[in-house]
Amino acid sequence: GDSVTQMEGPVTLSEEAFLTINCTYTATGYPSLFWYVQYPGEGLQLLLKATKADDKGSNKGFEATYRKETTSFHLEKGSVQVSDSAVYFCALLSGGYNKLIFGAGTRLAVHP
């Protein structure tokens, strides 16, 4: 079945460091891909999405490119801030079922 694999956390960075969180997927067909962010004690917020190969999603300085050849959707940010500390989930929309399949989540901690 469809699945999403994320790099294990936690990821600890200093402010203004470069961030990469790896995400790879297994799916039949051409799923849509998403990154969600969860701040402590809150629900999930959509961070960015891409619906087809080579699409780049971007929001709040975060970017991810849909790479069909490597089945990846890595999340990047050039300069992280303390306020970016949260848990990040990679997800795919399982084609035809309208269901999101989530990765395990990666906790990011940014220190001043």
Added chain:
Amino acid sequence: GAVVSQHPSRVICKSGTSVKIECRSLDFQATTMFWYRQFPKKSLMLMATSNEGSKATYEQGVEKDKFLINHASLTLSTLTVTSAHPEDSSFYICSATIPSGGTYEQYFGPGTRLTVT
């Protein structure tokens, strides 16, 4: 736009009682809503798909008689945890879908923390 609310945000109940959690789409209509459960420091586990006007579809291993889902209108779905036990303590999150840009986007509620004593 695309705001999903949940009520209550926190609830503590005694073992053996039932608890109802509401999920509302505030500014859009949602024919499909989803209910998830999240354990501490873990990912979201899909419990069921709630369809307006029809029975919910439960994921394998989820007890439908324990977790009753009702999607009575296009803006409201409810999850009732019946005869709650301490092992039901968890963070419950709902979401609603909107078609957008050739795909579906899910918008999540803020979650409900259930503690069963």
